[in-house]
Amino acid sequence: MGDLAFLASLGTMPGLMRQLRSLGGCITPIRLDGERTDIHPATGEILGELRSSDLPAGNLLVRCNNRRATRCAACAETYRRDTYQLITAGLRGGKGTPEQVATHPRVFATFTAPSFGPVHNRPGRRHGSMTDRLLTVEQAAQLLGTTARFPRRLIAERRIAFVKVERHVRIPEGALADFVAANTVQPIITRRRHLGVVA
Ligand SMILES: [Zn+2]
Numbered sequence: 001m002g003d004l005a006f007l008a009s010l011g012t013m014p015g016l017m018r019q020l021r022s023l024g025g026c027i028t029p030i031r032l033d034g035e036r037t038d039i040h041p042a043t044g045e046i047l048g049e050l051r052s053s054d055l056p057a058g059n060l061l062v063r064c065n066n067r068r069a070t071r072c073a074a075c076a077e078t079y080r081r082d083t084y085q086l087i088t089a090g091l092r093g094g095k096g097t098p099e100q101v102a103t104h105p106r107v108f109a110t111f112t113a114p115s116f117g118p119v120h121n122r123p124g125r126r127h128g129s130m131t132d133r134l135l136t137v138e139q140a141a142q143l144l145g146t147t148a149r150f151p152r153r154l155i156a157e158r159r160i161a162f163v164k165v166e167r168h169v170r171i172p173e174g175a176l177a178d179f180v181a182a183n184t185v186q187p188i189i190t191r192r193r194h195l196g197v198v199a
Contacts, residue, residue, distance in 0.1 A: 015055065015056045019055065022061075022063075023061055023074075024063060024074055024078065025073075026063040026072055026075050028064045028066070028071060029061040030061070030062050031059035031060070031198040032052060032059060032061075032062060032196065033060075034196050035050060036050045037050075065079070132174045134163055134165070134170035134173075135172070135173060135176060136168075136171075137155075137171070140171045140176055143176060151171060159179075160175050162175070
């Protein structure tokens with residue numbers, strides 16, 4: 001009780017309570033470190049700024065959203081309820097699905113994921129199929145508008161997929177496309193986020 005009184009005296013209690021409420025009982029929240037700036041898309045006016053270090057917990061806490069009850073009971077329960085709502089909406093309508101859906105024939109279909117490509121625990125696309133054109137470092141540099149040093153550094157730092165053709169190094173076109181996509185910043189956004197997971 002003394003601790004609570006002390007916390008209350010810091011004046012950070014409302015913020016802390018807000019943060020805890022937004023977690024909805026998540027016991028393993030992800031701690032984000034960084035800043036966010038809300039910018040008006042037309043005028044460029046800064047509408048608000050958030051710095052994780054200014055927050056009561058020192059980090060921005062977000063729900064882990066884990067589906068396994070053994071990891072986080074609260075998030076798994078949210079997932080379970082969402083799934084229930086999704087299925088019932090598909091069977092009898094609601095949540096934006098028209099009610100005549102209830103008259104449709106029902107099929108319980110299961111799909112084997114690999115036919116849709118790699119899923120789960122496989123960050124990024126895998127390269128190495130022969131449909132990808134293999135680019136030299138110079139060609140990759142030309143496409144990136146940089147000198148050859150830059151793709152060489154990406155390779156050295158293992159930041160891009162590459163193929164070893166004996167003592168030659170080649171970059172699959174798809175790997176380059178992924179790199180460009182992953183580093184593309186869209187021009188008109190209302191929010192500029194720079195938040196990273198705290199290790
Ligand atoms: Zn959780």
